[in-house]
Amino acid sequence: AYLLLESRGLLESRPQSGYFVNLRRDDAHAPVRELRPSKPIAISSSVDVSRLVLSTLRSIGTDDAVPLGSPYPDPSLFPFEKLNRYAYAAGRDKSLWGVTDGLPPGHPRLIRQIARRYLENGMSVDPNEIIVTVGATEAINLCLQAVAKPGDTIAVESPTFYAMLHAIERMGMKAIEVATHPEYGIDIAALAAIAKSQPIAACMVMPNFQ
Numbered sequence: 439a440y441l442l443l444e445s446r447g448l449l450e451s452r453p454q455s456g457y458f459v460n461l462r463r464d465d466a467h468a469p470v471r472e473l474r475p476s477k478p479i480a481i482s483s484s485v486d487v488s489r490l491v492l493s494t495l496r497s498i499g500t501d502d503a504v505p506l507g508s509p510y511p512d513p514s515l516f517p518f519e520k521l522n523r524y525a526y527a528a529g530r531d532k533s534l535w536g537v538t539d540g541l542p543p544g545h546p547r548l549i550r551q552i553a554r555r556y557l558e559n560g561m562s563v564d565p566n567e568i569i570v571t572v573g574a575t576e577a578i579n580l581c582l583q584a585v586a587k588p589g590d591t592i593a594v595e596s597p598t599f600y601a602m603l604h605a606i607e608r609m610g611m612k613a614i615e616v617a618t619h620p621e622y623g624i625d626i627a628a629l630a631a632i633a634k635s636q637p638i639a640a641c642m643v644m645p646n647f648q
Contacts, residue, residue: 453515475625478596478615480632485607491600509599544570578605582640586611590639593632595624602642614638 440457443449450460498505543549549568556563571577578601586592588610594602596615606613614632617625623645632638 473620475617475619476596476615477617480614480616480628480635482591482612482614482636485603485611485613487600487603487607491604494600509601540570542569544568575601575605578602578642579609582606582609582611582642586639591636593629593638593641595643598642599644602644606642611639 440449440451444451444457447460449457451457494505494508497503498508498510546565548570549565552568552570553563553565569580571580582592582605586609589612591612591614592606593616594606594613595618597618598615603613614636616632617628619625624643629641
C-alpha cells in the first residue's frame with residue numbers, strides 16, 4: 439500500500455525515518471498524460487539480447503550514468519554496518535558445516551515457513567514442492583526447463599525484464615510479445631488471441647514491481 443501511495447505522489451519516503459504524507463503537491467491542475475498500452479507485433483521469433491544484457495550490466499558500475507536498466511538497488515540503501523556485525527556473529531557461532539543447510543532444495547525451516555506463508559494466503563502447498571533458489575533468475579531458468587523445450591514459444595510482456603529474454607535465448611526458445619498497459623498490465627484479450635493462433639508453452643510476466 440505504501441509503494442502504491444508513493445507512486446501516486448501521496449507519500450514520500452525519507453531515509454531512516456519512514457513514510458510521510460506529501461504536502462507539496464502543486465501539480466493538481468497539471469495536465470495528465472494519457473497512458474497507452476504497447477503495440478508489439480505478435481510474431482514468434484528467436485531472441486538475441488546477450489550483447490545488450492552484457493552492455494547493461496557493465497553500465498551498472500559506471501559513475502557517469504544512472505543505471506535505469508539495472509535491477510539492483512542503490513548500495514546506500516543497505517545497512518552495511520548491521521549486516522557486517524550479523525555476518526561476523528554468524529561466522530563465530532556456526533560450524534563451517536552449517537553452510538550445507540542451504541543446499542538445494544533449501545533449508546528445511548525456511549521451506550516450512552514459506553509453506554506456512556502460502557497457507558496464510560489461502561494456498562495449501564506441500565513443502566516437498568518448494569525449492570529455494572539462489573535468486574529469481576535461477577528460478578526462471580528452472581521453471582522454463584520444467585514446462586518448455588528448445589523451439590517452444592514463450593509469451594512475454596512488452597516491454598519485459600531483460601533477464602527473462604536472456605533465459606529464453608539461452609535455452610533456444612522463442613518469444614512472442616504481448617501488448618501491455620503501463621498501469622493495468624498485460625492485455626489478457628491479446629494474450630488469448632495469440633494463444634488461439636499458435637501454441638504457447640508458457641507465459642512469463644511480472645505483474646508487480648515492474
